[in-house]
Amino acid sequence: MDLQKWIGYADVKSAPVHFYVQRNSSFFPTGTPITFDRVWVNEGNAMNVTSGIFTAPNAGTYFFSFTGLASYPANNGTSWLDVTLYLNGHSIGKAWVHESDVTFLITIIP
Structure with a gap:
C-alpha cells in the first residue's frame, strides 16, 4: 500500500x-x-x-499561535499583558508578560 x-x-x-x-x-x-x-x-x-x-x-486537536505587542504607559506602576485561551468557557492556556520583561510564560492546562 x-x-x-x-x-x-x-x-x-x-x-x-x-x-x-x-x-x-x-x-x-x-x-x-x-x-x-x-x-x-x-x-x-x-x-x-x-x-x-x-x-x-x-x-x-487544534493548534493556536498568538503574537501581540504591549505598550505600557510610563510611571504607571506594575503592568501586565495577559492573554487566556478558553475552551467552552474554561481557561486551558495562558500567556503573560510583565512590563519589564522581554519573555513570557505559557501554561497549558490539560
Whole structure:
C-alpha cells in the first residue's frame, strides 16, 4: 500500500480549518474575547472575527499561535499583558508578560 497516497486531504473526510486574523488598534477590555478587523485567511469559516470566538467544526486537536505587542504607559506602576485561551468557557492556556520583561510564560492546562 502506498501510504503517501492513502494519507492525504481526500481521505480525511473533513475540510481544512485554519485562520489568520489581525487587529490594527488597541484593545483594553479584560475578560472578553479579542475582536479582529482584518481577515487574511478564514478557511472553513470557523473564526468569527466580530465575536472573537473560534468554533471548532469537528472534534480533534487544534493548534493556536498568538503574537501581540504591549505598550505600557510610563510611571504607571506594575503592568501586565495577559492573554487566556478558553475552551467552552474554561481557561486551558495562558500567556503573560510583565512590563519589564522581554519573555513570557505559557501554561497549558490539560
